[in-house]
Amino acid sequence: MYKNLFDTKLSIIQSPMAGIQDNALAIAVCKSGGLGSLACGMLSIDDIVKEIKLIKEATDNPFNLNFFCHTHFNYDKEHHLKWQTLLEPYFTEFGIKCESIPDGAKRVPFNHDIADSIEPFKPQFISFHYGLPDKELLSRVKGWGSKIVSSATTVDEALWLESKGIDGIIAQGLEAGGHRGMFLSEDITTQIGLSALLPQIVNKVKVPVIATGGISDNYSIQAALLLGADAVQIGTTYMLCSEAKTSQLHRLALKNIKSQHTAITNLFTGRPARGIVNRVMKELGYIHSLVPNFPYAAIEIGQLRAYSEKLGSDDFSPLWSGQNTSGCKEISAEELTLQLTTDYR
Amino acid sequence: MYKNLFDTKLSIIQSPMAGIQDNALAIAVCKSGGLGSLACGMLSIDDIVKEIKLIKEATDNPFNLNFFCHTHFNYDKEHHLKWQTLLEPYFTEFGIKCESIPDGAKRVPFNHDIADSIEPFKPQFISFHYGLPDKELLSRVKGWGSKIVSSATTVDEALWLESKGIDGIIAQGLEAGGHRGMFLSEDITTQIGLSALLPQIVNKVKVPVIATGGISDNYSIQAALLLGADAVQIGTTYMLCSEAKTSQLHRLALKNIKSQHTAITNLFTGRPARGIVNRVMKELGYIHSLVPNFPYAAIEIGQLRAYSEKLGSDDFSPLWSGQNTSGCKEISAEELTLQLTTDYR
Numbered sequence: 001m002y003k004n005l006f007d008t009k010l011s012i013i014q015s016p017m018a019g020i021q022d023n024a025l026a027i028a029v030c031k032s033g034g035l036g037s038l039a040c041g042m043l044s045i046d047d048i049v050k051e052i053k054l055i056k057e058a059t060d061n062p063f064n065l066n067f068f069c070h071t072h073f074n075y076d077k078e079h080h081l082k083w084q085t086l087l088e089p090y091f092t093e094f095g096i097k098c099e100s101i102p103d104g105a106k107r108v109p110f111n112h113d114i115a116d117s118i119e120p121f122k123p124q125f126i127s128f129h130y131g132l133p134d135k136e137l138l139s140r141v142k143g144w145g146s147k148i149v150s151s152a153t154t155v156d157e158a159l160w161l162e163s164k165g166i167d168g169i170i171a172q173g174l175e176a177g178g179h180r181g182m183f184l185s186e187d188i189t190t191q192i193g194l195s196a197l198l199p200q201i202v203n204k205v206k207v208p209v210i211a212t213g214g215i216s217d218n219y220s221i222q223a224a225l226l227l228g229a230d231a232v233q234i235g236t237t238y239m240l241c242s243e244a245k246t247s248q249l250h251r252l253a254l255k256n257i258k259s260q261h262t263a264i265t266n267l268f269t270g271r272p273a274r275g276i277v278n279r280v281m282k283e284l285g286y287i288h289s290l291v292p293n294f295p296y297a298a299i300e301i302g303q304l305r306a307y308s309e310k311l312g313s314d315d316f317s318p319l320w321s322g323q324n325t326s327g328c329k330e331i332s333a334e335e336l337t338l339q340l341t342t343d344y345r
Numbered sequence: 346m347y348k349n350l351f352d353t354k355l356s357i358i359q360s361p362m363a364g365i366q367d368n369a370l371a372i373a374v375c376k377s378g379g380l381g382s383l384a385c386g387m388l389s390i391d392d393i394v395k396e397i398k399l400i401k402e403a404t405d406n407p408f409n410l411n412f413f414c415h416t417h418f419n420y421d422k423e424h425h426l427k428w429q430t431l432l433e434p435y436f437t438e439f440g441i442k443c444e445s446i447p448d449g450a451k452r453v454p455f456n457h458d459i460a461d462s463i464e465p466f467k468p469q470f471i472s473f474h475y476g477l478p479d480k481e482l483l484s485r486v487k488g489w490g491s492k493i494v495s496s497a498t499t500v501d502e503a504l505w506l507e508s509k510g511i512d513g514i515i516a517q518g519l520e521a522g523g524h525r526g527m528f529l530s531e532d533i534t535t536q537i538g539l540s541a542l543l544p545q546i547v548n549k550v551k552v553p554v555i556a557t558g559g560i561s562d563n564y565s566i567q568a569a570l571l572l573g574a575d576a577v578q579i580g581t582t583y584m585l586c587s588e589a590k591t592s593q594l595h596r597l598a599l600k601n602i603k604s605q606h607t608a609i610t611n612l613f614t615g616r617p618a619r620g621i622v623n624r625v626m627k628e629l630g631y632i633h634s635l636v637p638n639f640p641y642a643a644i645e646i647g648q649l650r651a652y653s654e655k656l657g658s659d660d661f662s663p664l665w666s667g668q669n670t671s672g673c674k675e676i677s678a679e680e681l682t683l684q685l686t687t688d689y690r
Contacts, residue, residue, distance in 0.1 A: 154605070155605060156605070173538055173540055174519075174538055175537065175538035175540055175541040189606070189607075189608035189609070189622070189631060190606055192520065192668045192669075193518055193519055193520035193538030193539055193540065193558060193559055193668060194538055194539075194540040195518055195520055195538065195539040195540050195558055195559035195560065195565060195568070195569075195669075196520040196558070196559030196561075196667065196668035196669035197559075197668070197669075199559075199561060199562065199564065199565055199669065199671065200669060200671050203671060213538060213540055213541070214538055214540035214541030214542075214544075215540065216541075216544060217544065219544065219571055219572050219573065220540060220544055220572060222571055223540070223568035223569075223571045223572050224540075224568075226564055226567055226568045226571060227564050227565060227568050228564065260499070260500060260501070261532075261534070261535055262534075263534035264534070277534070286534060322541065323537045323538060323541035323542075324537075324540075324541035324544065324545060326544065326545050326548060
């Protein structure tokens with residue numbers, strides 16, 4: 001009916017944002033004609049099912065389920081001891097004791113158990129972050145008729161994804177907030193601004209390309225479509241919406257002038273992600289070589305975060321944000337989606 | 346007559362590229378209806394005058410003169426000794442002796458002597474990099490009726506430039522090749538992709554904004570104009586043109602798949618600049634804390650460059666390039682400019 005890959009009225013996908021949203025944001029975007037997404041990467045299987053049911057009760061429109069598919073590493077005790085030594089001065093400052101519990105980090109890669117739980121819903125769209133699951137799992141999901149997309153941060157990654165039979169590619173410009181989808185390199189200098197990345201991917205692949213990174217208004221949507229995008233994915237711009245579960249501290253940071261300075265950091269999870277610069281990023285450096293593997297880094301720093309957030313401080317919080325917060329508005333996501341398609345200067 | 350700040354037929358400015366161009370490229374772009382630029386930052390006063398005369402003989406169209414206005418540091422012998430120690434293994438490998446000659450680096454900030462030499466030509470447009478010259482020099486230049494633009498890499502820099510009475514602002518997205526125009530911060534994580542930078546600057550300033558970074562074809566020009574740009578500045582895309590003075594080694598690198606990976610490095614001059622990743626960047630790291638001040642870093646590494654280039658190697662060459670070489674063509678700059686305004690997928 002409509003002309004984009006997702007067959008939605010609007011060429012807008014809401015970025016899945018783990019820890020910052022649940023069904024409410026997805027429903028609001030679906031209802032307004034975009035494609036709402038549910039970030040499943042930090043949810044238990046029970047919660048995934050519960051959230052899907054809530055979305056399906058609220059809307060008949062299609063929606064997107066997002067999963068991580070990072071390489072699974074085991075918890076490495078020795079590595080964590082080094083990391084704890086580095087963080088020790090903060091624990092001392094707070095007068096708290098660090099406890100390193102291997103299952104304290106919640107991000108699990110997509111697996112057959114998860115597939116079992118979502119199969120009954122025959123999801124129309126699934127987006128992956130950090131590459132793709134293995135061939136068998138991917139075939140299984142495609143067997144349901146689900147359309148599959150994943151993020152590419154370089155031309156190489158786009159070509160790799162296309163070679164695996166994917167239905168669409170999310171060109172993630174380095175302006176984007178949250179975790180970089182990068183999976184063929186760990187060197188963050190390989191990351192490319194959307195104005196350079198999008199045209200190159202569009203020229204190299206045959207599947208539809210979804211643009212993300214810095215998109216904040218109708219003009220930037222139109223510009224991305226002009227550059228050959230099939231649709232755009234928008235995250236940061238939704239973060240102040242009433243349906244988002246963005247914390248109060250995070251909301252304050254997004255509205256503050258300090259949100260002008262974000263950086264890609266691996267401190268919070270072990271994988272590079274863009275967030276607003278805060279105390280721990282300034283003091284340890286944005287990228288640190290001693291950080292444990294994803295997602296275990298969150299175990300220790302999460303305790304510092306919990307303690308300092310109780311005191312009203314965001315010094316140890318992952319303040320995920322893209323490089324452009326100018327489109328953030330404290331309104332409903334339905335209203336925002338409408339404005340995104342109609343606003344003028 | 347035309348509607349952009351520069352009153353040119355096309356809304357295209359050729360990026361000034363010190364060391365990579367002379368009057369020939371500027372003339373070609375001027376003749377095709379864009380605004381050609383002469384990069385004066387590495388030229389002697391005699392050469393600046395000679396080049397201007399050649400441009401004026403060839404075309405009556407307006408052109409742009411570009412100057413650096415970095416803070417001048419004195420040559421610091423002790424700092425250089427540390428830098429030489431770091432580079433010593435390379436000198437040993439080549440069997441050559443390092444000579445550190447204070448006046449071996451050619452980049453001089455804009456000054457009254459330069460102003461004296463260009464005043465007779467009453468240049469219509471002058472663009473600066475690294476901020477602006479002091480108030481008196483700026484007033485002097487403005488007194489000739491010259492229109493002044495300079496690069497902003499953050500919203501803060503754009504507001505600073507506007508407060509100084511500038512006529513236009515070049516929004517330099519981090520995709521751009523060559524030196525970052527940054528002047529209010531030395532932290533390269535402050536640098537922003539064009540898709541996030543351009544709309545924010547357009548929304549915050551009243552003067553015309555020129556977009557640069559990753560622009561390679563008619564679509565990216567149209568997209569930038571849609572985002573509110575008055576014109577675009579294009580550099581990398583011109584680097585294979587017959588009128589450019591790009592070296593053969595540099596041309597080969599731009600045409601090679603390795604041009605997909607550029608990084609911002611301070612190794613070659615002491616200031617951060619984007620170039621294709623090569624041996625010295627990989628081995629020393631892209632940003633090194635021991636690098637001497639701009640432009641003196643070039644003294645020592647320039648000797649390694651000269652030696653290895655003679656052997657046909659680009660291991661120590663600054664291979665300036667933006668993050669998008671897909672628009673580079675080995676044709677004349679006149680033809681390329683025409684194609685930039687008419688090409689379709």
